[in-house]
Amino acid sequence: MKVGSLDIGQAIMLAPMEEVTDRSFRKICKRFGADVVYTEFISAEAIRRQVDTSLRKMRFDDDEAPVVVQIFGNSQEAMAEAAVIAASCSPAWIDINFGCPAKKVAGKGAGAALLKEPDKMVAIAAAVVRAVNLPVTVKTRLGWDRDSINIVDIVPRLEDVGVQALAIHGRTRSEMYRGVADWEWIRKVTEKARIPVIANGDIWSAADARAMFAETGADAVMIGRGAIGNPFIFAQARELLDTGRVVTHPDYRDRIAVAVEHLKLSVEFKGEKYGSLEMRRHYSTYLKGLPRVSRVRDKLVREPDWRNVIEILQAYEVECEGYEREGKIRDYAEFLNDHSKRLTLNY
Structure with missing residues (x-):
């Protein structure tokens, strides 16, 4: 996996996710072995208007590197201008979001909506490539719906305008996050592409990451929802790829310790009020599958003081120590495998 001068081998990346991949979460994922981390996706219009909340999303520290800034928009001018501003933050590269299915993005003609306008999609990519000296990559989906999958036709056009890598989520926009990601279509892209392909969609375990490489032939894999509340997945995937076995097995103590660390970082970067409020979406995933967790989760999301x-x-x-003595704590890996959308343990 090589982008520009950066050669990162068989990379395991953290996908860009709004209100998830902020500085605090990126730092944690990086510590557990994510090779590359992405910012939240950021509006080009907000960047060019110097909206402070959007500019803050581009701040990162040396210990997060390499960091990729992802931008979205539906105007060549806005995207080029935003890319120049983003480049001034010295990320590893600039990524263009052509895949977000959310109504507030795609409904405004950006993100996955541009799969319906491949000429415009390519023109925006070309404008961003011309605007900056950094490498430019693209993250997208298979197509708008199952009747209009056009990614294989779009790939060479993006390559021709200078895009240096392509991340593919194995669903169409109309599928949102339903069903199972279609890894076979990702393989079709890797077979045709001349640039590195990053495979994304339904990586819930280390076994899934290894299977994604095997099934798609991708140069890198990108983990999104599977990392929320489970940053350990990066360490586990690297262990499995490098040694054939997983030695990192987080128990409830590890998960609670990382949740506390995440909260402290969130407060440090966003202040007591917003740092505490924005952590509320994470507690359910850190504690998922533990005994009587709903009662605890209700307390966590109602408590205004982060110290409490x-x-x-x-x-x-x-409390969990008592459940452990009673044999009521399930192995976390077993829990994740039971809830995975695909069985990949045969790889």
């Missing part, structure tokens, strides 16, 4: 949140989490850890 830590006390609640620490008290729950003590």
